[in-house]
Amino acid sequence: MKKTLLLAALLGTSVFAADGAALFKKCAACHGINGEKHALGKSKVINKMAPEEIETALNGYKEGTYGGSMKALMKGQIASYDAEQIKAVAEYIGAK
Ligand code: HEC
Numbered sequence: 001m002k003k004t005l006l007l008a009a010l011l012g013t014s015v016f017a018a019d020g021a022a023l024f025k026k027c028a029a030c031h032g033i034n035g036e037k038h039a040l041g042k043s044k045v046i047n048k049m050a051p052e053e054i055e056t057a058l059n060g061y062k063e064g065t066y067g068g069s070m071k072a073l074m075k076g077q078i079a080s081y082d083a084e085q086i087k088a089v090a091e092y093i094g095a096k
Pocket residue numbers: 023024026027028029030031039040042043044045046054057058066067068069070071073074077078089
């Protein structure tokens with residue numbers, strides 16, 4: 001019984017919950033390991049944005065309703081993330 005519960009707990013965190021840190025890995029190349037850079041000299045410093053602002057921006061890039069001259073680049077970055085993953089990565093950056 002104990003073992004079953006432990007296994008469920010492990011699976012619950014590793015398989016089902018979107019992991020903000022893992023989802024942010026590919027973003028760090030441009031935004032900095034802590035989201036502290038102006039990506040390609042263009043973006044805001046995203047770790048200074050609130051999680052809700054980041055989520056709105058990312059959903060906007062996905063839908064083509066947000067962004068500046070390089071929004072097409074960000075659309076490509078976020079295209080494969082679903083709503084839950086966008087929320088998780090936004091909360092991860094926002095907590096930096
Ligand atoms: C190839 C470089 C690159 C990668 C990788 C990248 N970004 Fe960006 N990001 C940019 C650029 C450039 C902008 C500004 C785009 C524009 O003109 O709106 C931007 C903008 C943003 C913004 C909005 C900031 C603002 O200025 O309003 C957020 C939030 C963001 N990126 C998050 C992410 C996340 C999360 C990931 C990973 C899933 C990611 N980015 C991956 C280059 C990148």
